[in-house]
Amino acid sequence: MIRDPIREGLAAGWKVTDAAALDRDLALDADVAIVGTGAGGGVTAEILASAGLDVVLIEEGRLRSSSDFHMLEAEAYPQLYQESAARKTLDKAITILQGRCVGGSTTVNWTSSFRTPVPTLAYWRDRFGLADLSPAALAPWFERMEERLAIREWTVPPNENNAALARGAARLGIAAGGIRRNVSGCWNIGYCGMGCPTNAKQSMLVTTIPAALARGARLVCGARADRLALRSGRAAHLECSALDPRGVRPAGPRLRIRAQHYVLAAGAIGTPALLLRSGAPDPHRTLGRRTFLHPTVVSAAAMPQRIDGYAGAPQTIYSDHFLELGAIDGPIGFKLEAPPLHPVLFGMTHQGFGEAHADGMAQFLRTQVLIALLRDGFHAESEGGNVGLRSDGSPVLAYPLTPFLWDGVRRALAAMAEIQFAAGATNVLPVHERARPYASWVEARAAIAELPLQPLLTRVVSAHVMGGCGMADSPVRGVVDSLGRHFQLENVSVHDGSVFPTSLGTNPQLSIYALIARNATLLTERLKAGR
Amino acid sequence: MASRRRFLKFGAAGALLLAAAGAARAQPGYRAPGGSDTLQVLREADREVLAAITPAILAGTGATGPGLAAAVGSVERAVAGLPPHLQEEVGQLLALLASWPGRRWVAGVGVPWRQASVAEVSGFLERWRFSRWALLQQGYHALHDLVLAAWYARPDSWPAIGYPGPPEVG
Numbered sequence: 001m002i003r004d005p006i007r008e009g010l011a012a013g014w015k016v017t018d019a020a021a022l023d024r025d026l027a028l029d030a031d032v033a034i035v036g037t038g039a040g041g042g043v044t045a046e047i048l049a050s051a052g053l054d055v056v057l058i059e060e061g062r063l064r065s066s067s068d069f070h071m072l073e074a075e076a077y078p079q080l081y082q083e084s085a086a087r088k089t090l091d092k093a094i095t096i097l098q099g100r101c102v103g104g105s106t107t108v109n110w111t112s113s114f115r116t117p118v119p120t121l122a123y124w125r126d127r128f129g130l131a132d133l134s135p136a137a138l139a140p141w142f143e144r145m146e147e148r149l150a151i152r153e154w155t156v157p158p159n160e161n162n163a164a165l166a167r168g169a170a171r172l173g174i175a176a177g178g179i180r181r182n183v184s185g186c187w188n189i190g191y192c193g194m195g196c197p198t199n200a201k202q203s204m205l206v207t208t209i210p211a212a213l214a215r216g217a218r219l220v221c222g223a224r225a226d227r228l229a230l231r232s233g234r235a236a237h238l239e240c241s242a243l244d245p246r247g248v249r250p251a252g253p254r255l256r257i258r259a260q261h262y263v264l265a266a267g268a269i270g271t272p273a274l275l276l277r278s279g280a281p282d283p284h285r286t287l288g289r290r291t292f293l294h295p296t297v298v299s300a301a302a303m304p305q306r307i308d309g310y311a312g313a314p315q316t317i318y319s320d321h322f323l324e325l326g327a328i329d330g331p332i333g334f335k336l337e338a339p340p341l342h343p344v345l346f347g348m349t350h351q352g353f354g355e356a357h358a359d360g361m362a363q364f365l366r367t368q369v370l371i372a373l374l375r376d377g378f379h380a381e382s383e384g385g386n387v388g389l390r391s392d393g394s395p396v397l398a399y400p401l402t403p404f405l406w407d408g409v410r411r412a413l414a415a416m417a418e419i420q421f422a423a424g425a426t427n428v429l430p431v432h433e434r435a436r437p438y439a440s441w442v443e444a445r446a447a448i449a450e451l452p453l454q455p456l457l458t459r460v461v462s463a464h465v466m467g468g469c470g471m472a473d474s475p476v477r478g479v480v481d482s483l484g485r486h487f488q489l490e491n492v493s494v495h496d497g498s499v500f501p502t503s504l505g506t507n508p509q510l511s512i513y514a515l516i517a518r519n520a521t522l523l524t525e526r527l528k529a530g531r
Numbered sequence: 532m533a534s535r536r537r538f539l540k541f542g543a544a545g546a547l548l549l550a551a552a553g554a555a556r557a558q559p560g561y562r563a564p565g566g567s568d569t570l571q572v573l574r575e576a577d578r579e580v581l582a583a584i585t586p587a588i589l590a591g592t593g594a595t596g597p598g599l600a601a602a603v604g605s606v607e608r609a610v611a612g613l614p615p616h617l618q619e620e621v622g623q624l625l626a627l628l629a630s631w632p633g634r635r636w637v638a639g640v641g642v643p644w645r646q647a648s649v650a651e652v653s654g655f656l657e658r659w660r661f662s663r664w665a666l667l668q669q670g671y672h673a674l675h676d677l678v679l680a681a682w683y684a685r686p687d688s689w690p691a692i693g694y695p696g697p698p699e700v701g
Contacts (some may be wrong), residue, residue: 002701071697074605074684078612086617086676092669189698197700246612310694343683343694348676352660354653357679358591364692390616433660456668 002198005206006065014213016063019223019242022253028218030056031527033238033259035225035274038104039512040496041265042204043145045212047520053527055217056257057209058240060270061101061247063221065205069195073344076194078246080108082269085345089385090398093455094295095348097463098267100247101195102221103205105267105509109463110192110314110340111181111201112507113151115142115514117320119328120505123378128501129473130482138514145513149202150184159190159312162338164303164368166317168423169336176319179337182509183313190311190340222247223255226393228262228278234490235262235278261491261527264469265516268292268498272387272468273395275479281488284476287469288387291397292503293462294335294373297409298349299416300360301368301425302437308365309341315507322372322415323505329379332408334372335506336416341369349459351433360429370420372412374405377467377502384503387468401460406453409460413451417444431459464508469494470501477501484519493523572611572618577625581606581678583644584628587652588678593691605681621677624670637667 010016017026031054034041041057049055064079077085082098089096099105116138124130145151158166158178169176186200199206213219222243228235238257241250264271272288280287315337323333341364350360360367376382385399417428418441427437428444432451438444451458472478475487480499486492495516497508504511573581581603589599610621627633634640638655640647659671682688689696 071700072684077680078609083614083617084609084612086613091665092672187700189700191697248612248618249615343689343692344680347679347683350679353588353590353656353675353679354649355591358589358593358691361592361683361692364694392616394614394616456665456672 002066004065004067005199005210006063007067009210009213015216015218016213017218017220018063019220019240019253019255020062020245020251022242022251025253026255028056028220028255028257030054030218030257030259032056032261032263033058033257034263034265034495035238036104036265036267036270036496037102037204037209037219038099038265038267038496039106039204039509040516041263042103042106042208043513043516044263044265044495044520044523045217046208047517048524049212049215049217051524051528053524055212056259057212057217057219058223058225058238058257059102059219059221060224060243060266061099061221063102063219064195066195066197066199069191069197071189071191071194071197073194073342076108077344080195090396091455093401094293094399094460094462096269096293096397096465097461098269098465102209102219103203105463106203107195107205108193109203109509111183112315112318112337113146113180113182113510114506116511117505120502123328124471124501128471128477130471130501132482133515138518141514141518142510145510145517149182149207149513151180151182151202151510154178154181154183154313154316156188156313158316159309160303160305160307161309161312161341161368162315162317164301164307164423165319165336165338165370165419168419168421169319169321171422172419174319174321174419176317176321179316179318181313181316186313188313190314192314193340193342193345220255224250225266225274226277227274228280228492230278230280230489233488235492238262261493261523263523264492264494265496267496268465268468269387269395269397271494271496271498273389275469276387276389277393280486283488286475286477286479289468290377290384290470290501291387291399291468292377292384292466292500293399294464294466294503295376295401295405295409296371296373296461296463297412298431298459298461299370299372299413299420300350300429300431301370301420301423302363302427303366303368303424304426306365307368309367309369314340322412323375328375332374332376332379332382332404333505334374334408334412336419337371337373339369339371341367349431349461351431351435351459368420368423368425370416372416373464374408374412375503375505376405379404384467397465401455409453409458410448410451414445414448417441417448433457464497464503466497466500466503466508469498471499472501483522484516493519495519572622573607573625574629576629577622578603578607579644580625580628583647584652584656584674585678587649587656588675589682590649590653592682592688594682594688598685598687601685601687602678602682605685606677609677609681621673624673
């Protein structure tokens with residue numbers, strides 16, 4: 001029997017309100033209101049609550065825990081993901097995976113843990129004046145969060161899906177390495193994306209949030225933050241709607257939360273959208289701009305042997321070779337990883353329909369998949385997307401796929417195919433509506449060179465939304481300063497991946513943990529000094 | 532509505548699509564998506580369209596009559612869990628296809644959906660997949676994703692691809 005620390009905590013008297021069960025309006029007062037319970041909100045909650053501050057966390061998703069995690073896509077996507085994992089950019093060309101549950105994306109991510117790359121920090125220093133975010137200054141915060149979340153080398157042999165990346169790269173003389181993971185006692189099952197059923201993944205759900213709740217923090221889940229009421233450069237209160245049990249529509253009851261300080265940690269689509277709905281001052285038109293995705297393309301290979309890509313730790317091998325080939329502000333580079341394969345995600349990603357699609361699915365057990373994550377945001381022709389609002393107030397991201405990006409996509413599809421053939425693939429299928437399985441590297445290379453790279457023909461996905469409330473040394477270039485303080489709103493801070501002024505060039509969770517541990521600690525000091 | 536604006540972006544032809552969809556939605560019998568409890572987010576005509584399209588998308592999977600019907604039910608349950616803006620877009624798409632002008636002139640299917648063969652439906656899907664109009668490509672992808680996700684979420688689809696299902700824990 002696996003312990004469920006959330007159910008135990010609830011039984012022990014944690015102050016958790018399920019807004020779906022409310023039958024009347026609710027008013028709450030706190031020192032700090034935190035919107036969102038993912039990487040930024042979770043870390044902030046623990047640090048503030050540990051310092052004795054009275055904290056209320058607001059989460060749009062529901063509270064689900066290991067007892068609820070049955071490793072079924074049919075349950076996980078509607079229950080744990082934004083828009084049932086069907087969130088897309090405005091033109092529908094990019095599918096976006098983001099968590100919507102207590103713990104946010106950390107509850108459903110694939111555990112990959114990297115420090116912020118040094119070249120990324122150097123670019124921020126040079127272009128955004130963020131000299132205080134140096135590798136040396138951040139190192140203690142990385143160490144602290146690596147310790148807190150058990151981030152270590154993964155010493156178990158990789159599953160075949162990842163081993164193929166290591167093997168193919170080695171044969172081509174391409175450097176690859178092992179991915180560190182935030183797990184403790186991992187069973188090596190492979191279902192991280194559906195919520196960890198054994199509580200091995202050290203997500204916010206089982207670490208910082210329980211710690212905050214144990215110190216008296218309050219959590220309201222199933223409630224959407226609608227808007228901050230703003231008065232003379234300050235937030236006066238936060239208005240929220242209780243959602244129906246499916247999380248689809250407001251159920252009626254409203255919540256009003258009054259706090260000294262408001263921390264926005266709703267993710268890089270949710271946080272800019274909340275500020276837009278609030279009519280936040282935006283004198284330099286920076287809000288919601290420069291939103292980055294690591295646009296990701298996919299290559300599927302048929303291998304002669306079983307791959308069983310659904311089994312085993314999902315991401316354990318990576319290569320930064322194609323990030324390091326050129327200058328960070330040159331032609332776009334990409335990181336290579338191997339994702340988990342599960343029937344729904346693979347079935348939706350696989351191009352075509354009918355017999356051709358079924359033929360591809362019939363190779364499920366022998367299919368090896370690579371993904372290439374493009375490092376967007378470091379070039380004048382890579383300005384990212386813009387978060388806007390639909391008429392119902394829900395957020396939508398417009399993200400143009402430009403020739404600059406397509407150039408990287410073509411190189412990435414070729415690089416992945418070459419590695420897959422080097423790893424022993426019998427054929428390789430770039431995930432593109434006009435592509436078919438190619439039986440050799442020569443054939444694949446020629447075909448990829450000719451593929452029409454356009455939206456809705458090339459499958460593009462993203463699990464890393466960053467930016468939209470970028471940090472800078474001046475309001476002309478950003479929305480917040482390097483401490484996450486909003487430039488125009490005195491008692492509002494942004495504590496999530498939306499503060500990154502470019503993409504990271506690596507999986508974001510550890511960068512958020514460390515930066516926000518620093519900024520939440522400094523916020524605590526300011527709040528205590530101001531008492 | 533952003534979706535409405537996208538329709539309008541296509542000028543006269545877009546207006547035709549919108550009119551067709553709007554006309555269909557105004558037909559009696561349409562039940563607007565209700566409160567949290569109802570799963571009745573589709574009209575009978577929408578279900579007929581899905582019932583005709585599903586066998587073409589799932590051709591080759593070995594899905595049979597009961598499996599196909601169950602997949603259509605799974606699509607409706609999935610739609611009920613989508614945010615309102617996506618429910619509206621799916622509703623508009625299915626209403627367009629269910630309407631006579633939409634089926635005949637936009638999808639290019641000359642017989643009522645109930646009588647359409649897998650080959651006729653596949654032809655329509657293939658035209659939309661490679662259409663030069665983003666709107667039709669988007670429609671293709673919506674149908675692709677809805678039907679394939681509904682099917683591969685079902686344990687009865689797993690034996691054909693060898694997926695053993697999740698392991699036992701606890």
